Amino acid sequence: MIFDAFFFSALVAGIGIALAAGPLGCFVVWRRMAYFGDATAHAAILGVALALAFDSAVSVGVIVSATGMALAVFLLTGRGLAVDTLLGVAAHSALAFGVLALVLTGERGINLEAYLFGDILNVSMQDIGLIWAGAMLIGGLLVWRWSSLLTATVSDDLARAEGIQPARERLILMLAVALLVAMSIEVVGALLVTALLVIPAATARSLARTPEGMAKLSAILAVTATSLGLIAAFALDVPAGPAIVATSATGFAITTLMGAFKRTHLG
Template identity: 60%
Template sequence: MLDDFFLRAIVAGIGVALAAAPLGCFVVWRRMAYFGDATAHAAILGVAIALALDIPVFGAALVVALCMALAVTALAGRGYATDTLLGVMAHSALAIGLVAASFLSGVRIDLMAYLFGDILAVSKGDIALIWGGGALVVALLFWRWQALLTATLNPDLAIAAGLDPRREQLVLTLTLALVVAMAIKVVGVLLIAALLLIPAATARPFARTPETMAALAAGIGVLAALGGLRASWVFDTPAGPSIVCAAAALFLLSVIVSQLRRARVGS
């Protein structure tokens, strides 16, 4: 059934969208956009390490992304502004990864595929990895949803309720690294943060509860994946960037609709 490459791309895109969009809600609520960028950019170093050691790219990217996320969490608030620290570490990790990849002799590497994704080249094994990782992300979020939500909205209230905000931050860090590792093949390290943020930001004006926002974000992410792949097929454009462009178009539409609704209520 999955012998058709375009069908495999659709299944992979839906899997990534369903995992990334609900997690993206926490990225939006916690204002962790730079955090997502730093984690994603570090993954290219994992790609270089995987190719040098001839180990699976997913595992190496996951380990490096997780190490970056943990390092940023540990160093935040120790004399540097968080956005400055994230900017330095994100761009440094990306540059080191690209330089390391250039030293790989005898290894043919398509950096564009890792930077911007190559969803049309996903295999059945990639799909199994994406959906397995996506199921784990959704399960983690479902398991810790209320605790994560409480720690996000009010850390003091979380402590009073017997929760450890640092532990919940660690859960988010783990899930973020997992999404980054599984999304490399689909949209690439430079566009993963967009797939996390844009569906959640698009859903925000229309959601009255956190759960509704997460569900809407997942639906918008799936719609962006399908729309982007369709546009890529029709206009012969890169698939990963086309998916992000479709998400951006949906965001623009949501802004227009929300502004019209406000104008109608105001009048």
Template identity: 55%
Template sequence: MFDDFLIRAALAGIGLTFATGPLGSFVVWRRMAYFGDATAHAAILGVALSFAFGTSVYLGTLGVALAMALTVARLSGRGHAMDTVLGVLAHSALAFGLVAASFQSGLRVGLSAWLFGDILAVSQADLVVVWAGAAAVVALLAWRWQGLLTATINDELAMASGHDPRREQLALTIALALTVAVAIKIVGALLIAALLIVPAAAARQFSRSPEGMAAGATGVGILAVLLGLWGSFRFDTPAGPSVVAAATVLFVLSLPLRRRG
């Protein structure tokens, strides 16, 4: 019989993958891996500010992650080189977050949990937040699905079809910030982007449609969560990194499937 904390961890991880599966597919299609990294790194600054002002970590993280995502989108739209902007902001946000965290004695001791996640410490209240956040992300992506797909293919095609590419980018930005906010306690700021990208990259090998890839990425993510938790319990390894490691193994195993399709 599994312990309650393992069941809560599995439910939290599974709930998160319902958001990271379809969202990660768009991250892969749009080549936004570094964008996700910058948003996730900014989450540490949100955690530090939440501790400093005594507010909810989820709300603080969401606010800072959303501000970072909107800033990146605004600067890249003004002609700045996207990779340079993302590189500067990602590392700067992480550095300022770590510096701010060093002034919070309670946060400094448990900082590794926010960097690498602590899925085994998920509470019932955290489960509610994770599933509610994942449901909001799925609802947003489902609502804007066709517009997002069209804008991903081509901005001009999206405009001709009656979809505003900037509006679709905003929807994707909000979804990414919300996912980062609910994921930080599970896999940590340094591993969020990996959980977005790796299952989607694995699903890409055997998927024949955008919807199939989104569903496949969710399935790979769920399997990675279960395998990662099993490995963590069996070999006494960190749970968050174990989940990402399991996802990476599944990605490697998926590579031959591309040649069969």
């Protein structure tokens, strides 16, 4: 029963997401963008509501609102409010308005839980196409701009002296996160999508010696956690998002404990 068409669709979609989320998540960890990930994810809920209200495709509504949030945060950063305050206002406002809009538009068929926690039964062939296109776009962007992104992450000043514009690199990363969030929301859900970015990268940190090593390891860990999580979700008939994130978190706990054990017993 496990190996039916739904499962394979979800698996192919999940692996596409994980391959992009792993390396991109490293930048989210290095640059402390986790809260920004939440803000775009919450904006995506608003996007779902808007798409239903205007009778357009959910994927369009989600990508427009997530990108809009990214641009808004980019433009408002550094204008008085601390970044975490700004994100706190933006993220929770978007979620509140999004949930209200979903309920008030009165779409009887809409299952709010599916967008908050993910629902793999939602994944269509078209979704798989969009997810893989998005994943390849993010992957290509990271490979193409890797050196500039990394230099700007290490130091704005150092980057500027090399002719790199740190603000442009920051914007590229914010848009990439918005795109990843938009394409993952159906599988993982808005409330947990940031975990898919942060946990594999955080797990890879203790095992890696270079940024490239951490990015590759993070991709492997994300794919493993997504695959195991989806198997669990199907076997136990639970939502996919929590199953994937719980698997990922278990991996994080195990490597952290192993690291602590090594430090105390081997030096």
